Amino acid sequence: MAEMLEVSGITKRFGGLVAVNNVSFSVREKEILSVIGPNGAGKSTLFKLISSFLRPTTGEVRLKGERISGLAPHIAARKGVVRTFQETTIFKNMSVRDNVIIAHHLRSKASLFGFFLGTGTAKADEAAFGQSADDILALLGLSSLAHEIARNLPHGHLRALGIAIGLATNPSILLLDEPFAGMNHDETMRMVEMVRRLRERGLTILLVEHDMPAVMKISDRLVVLNFGQKIAEGTPSEIQANDKVIEAYLGSEDEAIGL
Amino acid sequence: MTFNRNTRVAAVVAFLAIVFVVVPAAISASGRFDLYYTLTSVALLSIASAGVWLTFYIGRINIGQGAYALTGGYVSAILVMNHGWSFWPTLPVAGLFCAAASVLIGLPILRLRGVYFAMVTLVLTEVARLLALALPITNGAKGIVSIPLPGALSVFGITLIPDFATLQNSRLAFYLLAVTLMVVCFAIMYRLVNSRIGKLCQSLQQNEELASSIGVNIAYLRVIAYAVSSFFGGVSGAIFAAISQSIYPSSFTVTDSVNFMLNCFLGGLGYVFGPMLGTLVLYFGWDLLFQTGQFQLLIYSGLMIVLMLVLPNGLLSLAETTRKKG
Numbered sequence: 402m403a404e405m406l407e408v409s410g411i412t413k414r415f416g417g418l419v420a421v422n423n424v425s426f427s428v429r430e431k432e433i434l435s436v437i438g439p440n441g442a443g444k445s446t447l448f449k450l451i452s453s454f455l456r457p458t459t460g461e462v463r464l465k466g467e468r469i470s471g472l473a474p475h476i477a478a479r480k481g482v483v484r485t486f487q488e489t490t491i492f493k494n495m496s497v498r499d500n501v502i503i504a505h506h507l508r509s510k511a512s513l514f515g516f517f518l519g520t521g522t523a524k525a526d527e528a529a530f531g532q533s534a535d536d537i538l539a540l541l542g543l544s545s546l547a548h549e550i551a552r553n554l555p556h557g558h559l560r561a562l563g564i565a566i567g568l569a570t571n572p573s574i575l576l577l578d579e580p581f582a583g584m585n586h587d588e589t590m591r592m593v594e595m596v597r598r599l600r601e602r603g604l605t606i607l608l609v610e611h612d613m614p615a616v617m618k619i620s621d622r623l624v625v626l627n628f629g630q631k632i633a634e635g636t637p638s639e640i641q642a643n644d645k646v647i648e649a650y651l652g653s654e655d656e657a658i659g660l
Numbered sequence: 661m662t663f664n665r666n667t668r669v670a671a672v673v674a675f676l677a678i679v680f681v682v683v684p685a686a687i688s689a690s691g692r693f694d695l696y697y698t699l700t701s702v703a704l705l706s707i708a709s710a711g712v713w714l715t716f717y718i719g720r721i722n723i724g725q726g727a728y729a730l731t732g733g734y735v736s737a738i739l740v741m742n743h744g745w746s747f748w749p750t751l752p753v754a755g756l757f758c759a760a761a762s763v764l765i766g767l768p769i770l771r772l773r774g775v776y777f778a779m780v781t782l783v784l785t786e787v788a789r790l791l792a793l794a795l796p797i798t799n800g801a802k803g804i805v806s807i808p809l810p811g812a813l814s815v816f817g818i819t820l821i822p823d824f825a826t827l828q829n830s831r832l833a834f835y836l837l838a839v840t841l842m843v844v845c846f847a848i849m850y851r852l853v854n855s856r857i858g859k860l861c862q863s864l865q866q867n868e869e870l871a872s873s874i875g876v877n878i879a880y881l882r883v884i885a886y887a888v889s890s891f892f893g894g895v896s897g898a899i900f901a902a903i904s905q906s907i908y909p910s911s912f913t914v915t916d917s918v919n920f921m922l923n924c925f926l927g928g929l930g931y932v933f934g935p936m937l938g939t940l941v942l943y944f945g946w947d948l949l950f951q952t953g954q955f956q957l958l959i960y961s962g963l964m965i966v967l968m969l970v971l972p973n974g975l976l977s978l979a980e981t982t983r984k985k986g
Contacts, residue, residue, distance in 0.1 A: 503859050504874040513884070
């Protein structure tokens with residue numbers, strides 16, 4: 402399988418603190434790869450580095466061979482690396498459907514001035530985005546809530562909306578920031594199903610997550626971080642048997658790493 | 661707002677009939693020609709307020725519109741007085757000058773959010789006043805006076821607008837000019853907000869991080885919105901200079917900047933026509949309270965506080981709630 406995303410020797414320092422230290426790995430096409438690690442291991446920083454919300458101190462991130470680290474977030478999104486957010490970050494005062502429609506912005510062919518004048522291209526864009534938004538909402542089971550104002554959605558649906566927004570940008574790789582956080586078992590299982598369905602549609606997925614059982618269930622491969630360094634990489638069964646990983650999680654119950 | 665097409669067209673026609681026919685007819689019947697000046701001011705201030713409203717729409721509190729109104733006034737006055745321009749071309753030039761200035765100023769300061777942006781823009785008004793005092797070209801505290809009234813505007817030999825100085829009633833002419841520009845300004849605003857650009861602006865207002873993660877060039881969009889806003893400020897300032905035939909460093913001060921913002925608050929930040937209604941109510945409200953003498957400011961500010969507590973979404977939210985109930 403071809404490599405979609407390549408992280409090589411990436412380091413991020415905040416003053417004296419090294420949050421991410423010389424981490425390298427790659428994500429293959431149509432793979433679900435999870436980055437895990439104890440609290441403070443540098444997962445979130447790594448996530449922001451890959452989505453270009455932070456600029457690495459050294460090292461680089463390449464998408465299909467093209468360097469994307471150091472670009473502005475909206476340029477990285479245009480290249481095909483799109484993130485979702487850990488918090489329930491959505492456009493609160495818009496309807497669910499409008500949230501997804503606006504997220505199609507990258508695909509629009511008309512210019513800002515074209516929108517203002519309401520040119521044919523702009524109208525065609527609007528129609529296409531509406532159609533595509535409806536498809537995405539159906540895929541994620543949000544159709545019945547399409548006209549609800551986003552801030553009124555229950556927790557689980559908000560997370561799904563966050564993913565719908567990410568999908569609308571038509572990314573090459575979707576970065577999910579703790580998609581299972583704060584969910585009960587049923588919600589988690591539904592989300593696992595959803596993420597699998599995305600992969601079946603040809604999407605490559607990188608996720609950062611705490612919830613071990615879900616991660617073990619969903620991932621093709623895992624990368625484990627501790628104190629900013631990569632300590633292991635492999636399939637779920639390899640990771641569960643890895644001494645370093647067990648040590649890193651020592652003190653937590655075996656159950657926490659899915660044993 | 662969910663008007664259907666017919667009610668919308670009817671509302672627009674009714675509005676145009678009121679401002680262009682009913683109001684002039686009523687004024688000439690009643691003989692209260694001073695009202696022309698008042699209504700002209702309302703129209704012009706509402707244009708500047710519309711600009712402020714647009715910056716609110718991208719999530720920035722703008723207390724600096726006075727700076728652009730003042731700049732626009734000076735640009736027009738200087739071009740007319742020192743360079744022998746006719747008034748008409750100075751109008752777009754004043755707007756464009758302000759837009760260009762706002763791009764240069766906006767690029768660094770639009771990164772700021774909330775109260776920080778508000779403070780910087782507040783200072784901007786004061787900076788503009790001090791610049792007008794200090795620069796040789798603006799003639800210091802004496803200002804620029806005896807600006808001639810706008811001359812005739814002809815295109816290909818056809819006189820579109822007659823020379824204001826030859827008119828019996830230049831007040832009516834200014835009123836029509838101001839109201840026409842107000843209609844154009846709000847038509848542009850309505851179109852902006854109801855096109856995709858409006859949605860993009862809302863996305864900035866609600867979450868800039870998420871907006872940039874879906875590929876919106878937030879810095880670019882912010883600057884564009886701010887430039888449009890300042891353009892309106894500059895145009896309205898230029899006409900003010902023409903009406904009063906003078907411009908001073910104190911023509912637009914921090915108080916004006918604050919008023920532009922209050923107009924938006926009062927009318928409603930969620931409604932395109934909020935600044936128009938807000939300006940009308942505030943301007944007349946202030947005038948009506950004139951009779952209360954020394955209590956004018958006290959009652960005025962008291963009423964403002966009460967209104968903001970009772971109607972945080974502005975006067976136009978009243979229409980919204982009654983429609984929902986009905």
